[in-house]
Amino acid sequence: MECRHCASPLEKPGDFCLVCRERNTEAVVLEVGRERATLTMLAGEADEGDDHDRGHGRGRGADDDPVLGQTTITTTPEDGENEPVELRNFAGLIGDEIRRKRPEEVYAGGERAVIRAVREDIHHSLYRVDDENPVETVIERRGNRALDVVETPPIEKIGGSHSTLIGGRTGMEAIRAVAGHPHVKKVIPGPIDAGGKGSQSGLRAKVTRADDGGNVRMLLRDGSSVQENRVVTTARDREMGERIREDLNDVLTEAEFQ
Structure with a gap:
């Protein structure tokens, strides 16, 4: 295969061209x-x-x-x-x-x-x-341009009027796992509802369905306490927000919060 930009030969199809320094694979x-x-x-x-x-x-x-x-x-x-x-x-x-x-x-x-x-x-x-x-x-999906990447450190993405997180240090670890995603702009903790059904499984986290603007909600559950946290993403619509939601839930699964 040849480079699509300068026609230099490539070792494998889609390789990055080391001659003109251009990408062939999107x-x-x-x-x-x-x-x-x-x-x-x-x-x-x-x-x-x-x-x-x-x-x-x-x-x-x-x-x-x-x-x-x-x-x-x-x-x-x-x-x-x-x-x-x-x-x-x-x-x-x-x-x-x-x-x-x-x-x-x-x-x-x-x-x-x-x-x-x-x-x-x-x-x-x-x-x-x-x-x-x-x-x-x-x-x-190819018609959609790539999502913007946010390079702000995870801890600087966490803000809002509610500073308390359920689960203490464990809750913060879950929030940081989500805040560390490159397409998350900000995580805004919400108020804590202590009227939920009790659970002995420890702290659990889940990201819920995206809204029309592509933003999602992250639910933290610890015992009978539930906290809903707003997650602002770089998505521009529900479809792209759903892509980020699925990815965030994978991140939480890997971190053993699900």
Whole structure:
């Protein structure tokens, strides 16, 4: 494959071009199982001002196939004490392929344990896709521009008139886990309702359905106490807010708050 910008040869489809320093892959879609992962590389729309490239046949037309290519990575699952190392190595191989593309976004569907390991290995925005055909689902979303990233430290995103959190230090850990997400602008703690049904399961956290503006609510439950916290995101509508909601609940699951 050639670079879509300067026509230099690429080692693998969708690789970042080291000659002109331009990205060829806008999004990577992962379909992961415990033994095999398939990475599908998707191109972005041709730049509106890229007349020179389109004149030479290197710009991608709106009707062209957005799939640049696929790569498959396999592993042999281990049991017992060897499993964590094998899983980490598997995720590392997947991460290496993602890094050589330098995409704007990464989407993943399939085995949660593998997705968690990949998330820990890369620094790209990663969204879960639960549909049976994640590639088609992502292609349908391609008209949306990438969500803005907030680089403010998590502790500086927490504010509002209610400073008390249920669960004490554990509640703060859950809030920080959500505040640390790159598409969260601010977390505003709400009042505490002590009239809920008691539970012996310890502190639990859940992010609820997005509103029309793309913002969500994070519920903290500890015993009979419930606290609703407003989470302001960079989403522009309900659909994009739902993407962030799913991702935040995955983060809370990984942190064992669900």
